[in-house]
Amino acid sequence: MADASEAPETLETLQARHRKEQRDLVSRITQKKKQASKKTRKGVNDECERLEQELKERQARELATFNGENPHEEPALEEEQDIAEVEEGQVNGVAMAVENLTIDSGREQKHTTEQNGPKKKKNRAKERLARRAAEHDALVAQAKEEAANMPDLREQERTRMEQHFGKYGVEVKEIRADGHCLYAAVADQMETRGLGLKPRIQVKTQEEAKLPDYKRVRYAAADLIESHPDDFAGFMEEPLDVYLQKIRETGEWGGHMELMALARSYGVNINVLHSDGHVDKIEPGDDVKDEDDKEIWLGYYRHSHGLGEHYNSLRNVS
Numbered sequence: 001m002a003d004a005s006e007a008p009e010t011l012e013t014l015q016a017r018h019r020k021e022q023r024d025l026v027s028r029i030t031q032k033k034k035q036a037s038k039k040t041r042k043g044v045n046d047e048c049e050r051l052e053q054e055l056k057e058r059q060a061r062e063l064a065t066f067n068g069e070n071p072h073e074e075p076a077l078e079e080e081q082d083i084a085e086v087e088e089g090q091v092n093g094v095a096m097a098v099e100n101l102t103i104d105s106g107r108e109q110k111h112t113t114e115q116n117g118p119k120k121k122k123n124r125a126k127e128r129l130a131r132r133a134a135e136h137d138a139l140v141a142q143a144k145e146e147a148a149n150m151p152d153l154r155e156q157e158r159t160r161m162e163q164h165f166g167k168y169g170v171e172v173k174e175i176r177a178d179g180h181c182l183y184a185a186v187a188d189q190m191e192t193r194g195l196g197l198k199p200r201i202q203v204k205t206q207e208e209a210k211l212p213d214y215k216r217v218r219y220a221a222a223d224l225i226e227s228h229p230d231d232f233a234g235f236m237e238e239p240l241d242v243y244l245q246k247i248r249e250t251g252e253w254g255g256h257m258e259l260m261a262l263a264r265s266y267g268v269n270i271n272v273l274h275s276d277g278h279v280d281k282i283e284p285g286d287d288v289k290d291e292d293d294k295e296i297w298l299g300y301y302r303h304s305h306g307l308g309e310h311y312n313s314l315r316n317v318s
Contacts, residue, residue, distance in 0.1 A: 022143030
């Protein structure tokens, strides 16, 4: 139940909210279309059209409710009411004309009334629909204009990342944004740097050779955590077995804890470059660290992919 002390929404605040919703939708649609591939473009376009239509219909209903109208009333019913009013006006007009007839001018006046009839009333239902459509179009135009003037965070982040690549002698290898990006990026680093994917602690599965590379990395992280539960339990918000099942068998995102486990499992230093130039250094620990200081590089992105946080592989410049 809404707070009784909360002020009701005014027309100005309603329109402001609608404009913000339009800006947000335009921004979402822009990002979706930028990220669409040839295979997914049609589906993305269909989804964008659906989102636009749903927002348009909802905002029209809210505006109708604010104006004291019934948002669920069918326009056809309103038109029938208008037609009935017109017909009633026609009857009343004829009656008035009859009352004004005189003996001398009766025929002429009756003929005039039948020819001209009462003035047809405007279709108020169509006018309301046209007004709503115009208001919606104005909101969309304003939202698009404001979205066009918003900073492109994705492009800014990519530009800043590229400015740091030369310092570390790396270049980006784009990893698919599908929930497995951290593991796929680590797999790409281990293979391209000639380190291999065999962990210090062997994975549990009996079909290791048949697993895709990112899956082998998932198992390596899960097995290390499972064998050292006391080192990781404090970071978990759910039972250990549930967490491990998500790592091994789902597309659950990986984060800092999984990177810690992988650094120890593979005995490598993991460097994570951020767009501000900061580098997170995750070390395996002295008990498993190799003398040759093996290392891999990942790039961490917050704005460049629709799913949210993302990791790319940063390969050595050949």
